[in-house]
Amino acid sequence: NFVKIFLFFIRYLKNYKLKAGLMLISGTLSGPIWLLNGLIFKILLDDAVLATDLPIAERMHIFYLCLGAIVVWYLLYIMVKEVIPGLVGWYLHIRVALDLTRNMYLHEMKMELEFHHKRAIGEHMYRTAEDAFSGDMTDIMQDGTVISLITEDWMQFLAVISQFIVAVLLFWKVDPIVGIFVGCYLVVKIPAVHMATTWGNRIELEWREVNQERFAVERDIIAGLKTHKSLGTIGRAFRRYVLMLRENQEMFFKLVTIKFWFLNNFLLKFILGTLMWERVIKIYVLVGIMRGTMTFGDMVLVQILASQLQAPISKFIDMVQKFRKSMVPASRMYETMSLHPNIKDKAFAPRFGSLSGRIAFDNVSFGYSGGPIILNNVDFDIKPGERIAFVGPSGAGKSTIFKLLLRLYEPATGRILVDGKSLADHRIKSYLNQIGVVMQQTHIFSGSILENIRFGDMYASEKEVRWAVEQAELSEMVEESPAGLETFLGEGTKLSGGQKQRIGIARALIRKPKMFIMDEPTAHVDVIVETQLLHTIEKVTRGTTTLIISHRITPILFVDKLVVLTPGGVEAVGTHDELLKISPTYQVLWEQQRRESGK
């Protein structure tokens, strides 16, 4: 799985091959180049400064050559160690970060509704924002993120390995015994760091889960603030939030403690750190010099190697741990990105041409995943231009039929036919583009009235928008708004239920649809507004195929036919008078509503 996740994310570099290659080369060279430093100093000391048996002119010649080599070395080192990783590295980081979040977001948007229902909106937000970035934009250079996994970790791996190999070769040349110290050091350090990181990763994974829950709770409370305020439950909601925060804080403390004692400071710095390691090697070399088996040049070389050999070893271990840490958010992102939407266009699916508005359900059965059958062999045929109302007891599946019509879900068996062609076999966008939808509650996007109506057709001219406004009987409201069509609606909190629905009707009308789908457009308004709205709907839908759900029957009797839906399937289809004769369910519904309105 580790390899699969890594390969999945590493392909994000494929658009930046040249820059990634440059990073790779500079990363691989930076380690060995640093070690050359020691070699130059050894020559400087042994063959120039301390080579008293050579003539001074020759010694000075070697000395100047070494100085020249140091200057060249320095420039090269700065280039591979600082300039390239700095400039190119940042570029890669930013580009990959944005590619990654964009793809994650797009991927989530493509997933079907069922997937979204399984996760809270706050969790989605956390997964997109935090798992990819692990913080805000200024934090993206930090370790242990998916981005560092893609742009940094693996290159540093190579750098460290190349540095290690060159260091070992040089060490061997000077004195193999030091290798034994290295061995001892590794035997203790690797398992210690490995254990601490495993522990840390587990806590981090838990912490991310708690954090994502915090996001979900935060969003849930703010979204339901109106309800909380009106129920007087603000205190309870706040306590729920504080509990989440506290849990979050406790996890954080655990994480920091592990980091302090084991990962960053105590264990590594003071017990297995450079200080002790360097001292031991230094003493060994000093003894070598006193015995005459080593030179001063060897001492400088060993000292540089010792500090540098220690560096790739601990860096290598750090790298493995960093890699593992990056894998935590990476595996969470992979979890989402490796899912595939169940509902999508088939390859090379043809488009729908201009629709006539004929729609049919051909023996359609459906149940939500893991649930009982909701629609049982539903069969009906609607002719172009016909207006049909769906009625039936609550839970019979009326809205479910509309969800299938919008292909938010797909039938388990049977077919939905549009102009005689299977909906599932055609490009869904070419169908949706020709449909005007009004939902129970029109979602108002953050923007102006104009922008909100243009969600129906972003290319609609202002004249067309004004026409839709007039048809939806919104003109008065627009005129009274401070900036007319440009009036900012926020998230629509200042609009009445009826006004929202009229914006929804205008949004549907602007598309000049071939078919209207209206799922209880008057569900959230009072009886007076309902009558007014349905009057508008009756007017604008004339001559266009219209499918509408309504709880109340009287105001929608303008339709051509009604479909009576029961949990057993379609009980009857007909006009009001016909249904009163043939449909027992319709008789009950009608009787109920007559009694209620007579009250």
Ligand code: ATP
């Ligand atoms: P109402 O008149 O009350 O709006 P309806 O006839 O429109 O009812 P639907 O909303 O289609 O009924 O729901 C039919 C059944 O499907 C209900 O039992 C409902 O609980 C269930 N249901 C609806 N949406 C889902 C979902 N996303 N997952 C699982 N079950 C669902």
